[in-house]
Amino acid sequence: MESDHGWERDIEVLVFLYWLAHAASYMVEPQTFDIPKTSVHDIVHRMSKAVLGILKKVVCFPTGDDLETVGAEFAQLASSPAFSRAVGAIDGCHIRIKPPANNSHCYYNRKLFHSIQLQAITDHREKFLYIFVGYAGSVHNVRVLRNSPVYTGSLYPPPGKCVLWDGDYLCLSAPICLITPYREPVQNPVQARFNRKHSHARNIIERAFGLMKMRWCSIFFKALEISPAFVPEVVACRAVLHNLALLSGDTVEAEDEEDHDDGPPEPHNPQAGVGDHVRDNLAAVVSAPNICVAALHEHDYL
Numbered sequence: 001m002e003s004d005h006g007w008e009r010d011i012e013v014l015v016f017l018y019w020l021a022h023a024a025s026y027m028v029e030p031q032t033f034d035i036p037k038t039s040v041h042d043i044v045h046r047m048s049k050a051v052l053g054i055l056k057k058v059v060c061f062p063t064g065d066d067l068e069t070v071g072a073e074f075a076q077l078a079s080s081p082a083f084s085r086a087v088g089a090i091d092g093c094h095i096r097i098k099p100p101a102n103n104s105h106c107y108y109n110r111k112l113f114h115s116i117q118l119q120a121i122t123d124h125r126e127k128f129l130y131i132f133v134g135y136a137g138s139v140h141n142v143r144v145l146r147n148s149p150v151y152t153g154s155l156y157p158p159p160g161k162c163v164l165w166d167g168d169y170l171c172l173s174a175p176i177c178l179i180t181p182y183r184e185p186v187q188n189p190v191q192a193r194f195n196r197k198h199s200h201a202r203n204i205i206e207r208a209f210g211l212m213k214m215r216w217c218s219i220f221f222k223a224l225e226i227s228p229a230f231v232p233e234v235v236a237c238r239a240v241l242h243n244l245a246l247l248s249g250d251t252v253e254a255e256d257e258e259d260h261d262d263g264p265p266e267p268h269n270p271q272a273g274v275g276d277h278v279r280d281n282l283a284a285v286v287s288a289p290n291i292c293v294a295a296l297h298e299h300d301y302l
Helices: 010-021 027-033 037-052 063-076 081-085 139-147 189-215 233-249 276-287 294-298
Strands: 086-096 116-123 129-137 162-164 172-174
Touching: 010 037, 010 233, 037 233, 063 086, 063 139, 063 189, 081 086, 081 189, 081 276, 086 129, 086 139, 086 189, 116 139, 116 233, 129 189, 129 233, 129 294, 139 162, 162 189, 189 233, 189 276
Parallel strands: 086 162
Antiparallel strands: 086 116, 116 129
16 A cells, blocks of 8 residues: 555554544544554545455465364254255344434444444354345345355355354255244144254354444444444455454454344245255254164163
8 A cells, every 4th residue: 555644554554543443433543552543544545445445365265174174063053964065054143333314224224323334254263254244234135145245146154065154044055055943832842952053053154243332332332423334344444454353363352243124024035945844854953863873772762
């Protein structure tokens, strides 16, 4: 990056990180760093472009052996080998914003504040594999998914794998395989057992959002004082820095962050493949795995 105001690169990084961490307006930060408002604005936008330049290298899907490792770790999270087919967990959250002057009602969500939605897929380490951000808070999260590149382009997961999702939404086998828990009340112990295992594995996405909440408190607690058009870029920068922090061993303890959309379900998409049979097969394997503990064969009840 070229600089036309004479600030050192270290100063620009500090200004940018401070701005991200505090969601400060361009009016507040000049007083902190004794830098003109216009310079702060230029630094923030220039640094965000630089961070986005490495987005695809840092936030990306696993392949090959890494993909198999992710599956094995999800099986570990669920305490069931049946979940080795799971290679990610998907969910969404709302990013608070100041209501824009025009069409502010479009950004008013069911949680009664203005927001822009972030939908993400994470692996077993709370690392973001994919982010999709930009839809207004009033849009149902199922519709956000159906318009996302990962869905329309069948980008992830690969054939034979699945991604875990929560809520009373339809299981899908196509265009991507999304496995949800059985609706409550469940009909039998097999479904109840599957739901428990599913929850243990899928909660990793909640912990990822919770970790982002701890690392960037303003993303949840304080409305971003920027144009809605700039919000996706800012959130993407936070996701990149979140992953870099994890890769460098910088972790913090965070509680699960529940942020579901409690609105009515979206109408069924007839072009989507129903994945109930996939879920039923997984549930059967959870309750009756092919590999049993050897000691159990010594008992008469088997």
